[in-house]
Amino acid sequence: MSPGGRFGNSSTGPALAVGAGLTMIIALYMMFLYAPTDSVQGPVQRVFYLHLPMAWIAYLAFFIVFVASIAYLVTRSRRWDQLARSSAEVGLVFTTLVIITGSLWGRPIWGTFWEWDARLTTTLILWFIYLGYFMIRSYIPDQERSMRYAAIIGIIGFIDVPIIHMSVRWWRTLHPEPIVTQSGGPAMPDSMIYTMGVALLAMTLFFASLVYQKLLVEQARDELSDYQVVESDRQADAAERVTA
């Protein structure tokens, strides 16, 4: 964090974007040309290299919201709120795509786009929790209060993340159990594991790049709104002096 209370410096954004772009090109090459076609599911199994990293990012995004929300409530420093809202927005985009890609993968494999199965339902609940997070922010006019309430939702909402993760173990579900993190090692060939690793890295860098860009926008928006408040107070004082 820079001394001015900002995260990163002028080279952080470009470095993250270049890193994300390069690893994404390698990941796409591996997804379509290096990894073998699954003998049971066929080509649609390659959605896995997109769906799983996105799900990991959704967890990561809401973990950042959780930590930044606690930090905001403890310190009342606005930069933590800026980080929480940036991560929540990007996380919401990724969660939406997890649901969409999962449905598109499920249709040819399960024969349905949607099933009220534990993993899918808890993921949808997470999506609604974070939609509520933004609704609270936009409906409460008092900025301090909206930041406080959003932080509380960000902390409570995170409880759903471990529930989503454990749902396939706790309940009988249509969604398969984890095959990468299962005990006894991943149940897939090395080429698929390497492809997944690179896809995970690429998606994480892409996420970091998006959060960083969004953070810069949120910081600029807050600075501008502070400036506008100061300016309108100054103009009101000047008008008062003229009338007096």
Place this chain on the structure above:
Amino acid sequence: MDNETYLFLAFGISWVVFAGYLWSINSQAQSLTDEVKSLRDQQEDEHQ
């Protein structure tokens, strides 16, 4: 639809959503830059 169509739909939709989101962040940044510039110009006019 066949198996491959779902694969390309999943990738296609994801990249369209990412491109749209990047465009939205970029236009937010652009509009903030414009607003800051107009405030600076306004301030400079007041000082002169």
